[in-house]
Amino acid sequence: MEQILVNALGEQCPIPVVKTLKALQALTGPACVEVHVDNETAVQNVTRLAANKQIPVRSEKLEENHFVLYLDAEKATEASQPEAPACQPDRRGDLVVAVTSDAMGHGSEELGRTLMKGFLYALSQQEELPATILFYNGGAKLTTQGSLSLEDLKSMEAQGVQILTCGACLNYYGLTERLAVGGVTNMYAIVETLTKAGRVVKP
Amino acid sequence: MRPKQLRLILTFPTTMAAMAMEQICLARGIPGRLIPVPTSITAGCGMAWSAPPDARAQVLDAAQEGGICVDGLYELVI
Numbered sequence: 001m002e003q004i005l006v007n008a009l010g011e012q013c014p015i016p017v018v019k020t021l022k023a024l025q026a027l028t029g030p031a032c033v034e035v036h037v038d039n040e041t042a043v044q045n046v047t048r049l050a051a052n053k054q055i056p057v058r059s060e061k062l063e064e065n066h067f068v069l070y071l072d073a074e075k076a077t078e079a080s081q082p083e084a085p086a087c088q089p090d091r092r093g094d095l096v097v098a099v100t101s102d103a104m105g106h107g108s109e110e111l112g113r114t115l116m117k118g119f120l121y122a123l124s125q126q127e128e129l130p131a132t133i134l135f136y137n138g139g140a141k142l143t144t145q146g147s148l149s150l151e152d153l154k155s156m157e158a159q160g161v162q163i164l165t166c167g168a169c170l171n172y173y174g175l176t177e178r179l180a181v182g183g184v185t186n187m188y189a190i191v192e193t194l195t196k197a198g199r200v201v202k203p
Numbered sequence: 204m205r206p207k208q209l210r211l212i213l214t215f216p217t218t219m220a221a222m223a224m225e226q227i228c229l230a231r232g233i234p235g236r237l238i239p240v241p242t243s244i245t246a247g248c249g250m251a252w253s254a255p256p257d258a259r260a261q262v263l264d265a266a267q268e269g270g271i272c273v274d275g276l277y278e279l280v281i
Binding site: 047050051054055056057110111114117118121122148 | 221
């Protein structure tokens with residue numbers, strides 16, 4: 001499959017959307033369009049463009065101020081119409097989600113882990129994304145290698161959701177070297193994030 | 204929100220069956236994931252297996268060989 005690179009680093013909306021749209025319109029066959037941007041709002045807007053065209057997309061934060069989106073244009077629908085580039089403001093609200101365990105609720109641990117995976121998937125599908133997701137105690141297991149929620153978490157991170165895991169918790173579980181998404185935080189930052197949050201949800 | 208894609212969705216009579224489906228698919232490397240049952244199928248609660256439509260044969264074989272009862276089979280843009 002053809003690889004198309006779109007460099008929109010340093011560009012503000014609507015330029016990343018316009019460049020992506022032009023790359024898609026120029027395609028003559030199946031291609032993977034790789035779009036590089038430097039801000040979360042651009043990730044959200046290019047993701048929205050792909051959604052409108054029913055093109056599968058995944059996004060990833062490579063480093064600070066560097067995000068990449070991969071659009072699998074192979075499955076672009078013929079019905080998709082060119083449209084004016086749409087720019088919307090940042091979709092993150094003032095919500096903080098505190099994940100304190102790798103299981104949701106009390107009772108069966110196995111069921112709880114299944115429910116937590118479902119929760120994080122559904123969270124990633126919401127129109128308004130949280131500003132921050134905090135992971136502590138057993139919740140730290142969800143941000144490390146082998147977690148089945150990594151795809152959801154990476155997608156939300158690339159759209160600007162701050163993913164933070166308690167460092168002491170990673171250390172306790174021997175997972176410090178296995179962190180796979182987001183950053184490490186400490187209790188002062190956790191307390192500050194929770195106390196300054198507009199709303200806190202604890203699944 | 205991520206872009207909507209066409210997905211094959213399997214629903215099950217019990218949550219245990221959905222979890223068993225996840226186990227067997229992960230063990231066999233069959234693509235897909237467990238998700239909450241889409242509200243376009245039912246307003247009720249439950250878990251469903253979501254897979255790429257082209258994995259239909261693999262998914263159905265896995266369910267059959269694992270003795271997992273499938274309640275419903277849908278192709279949905281979710």
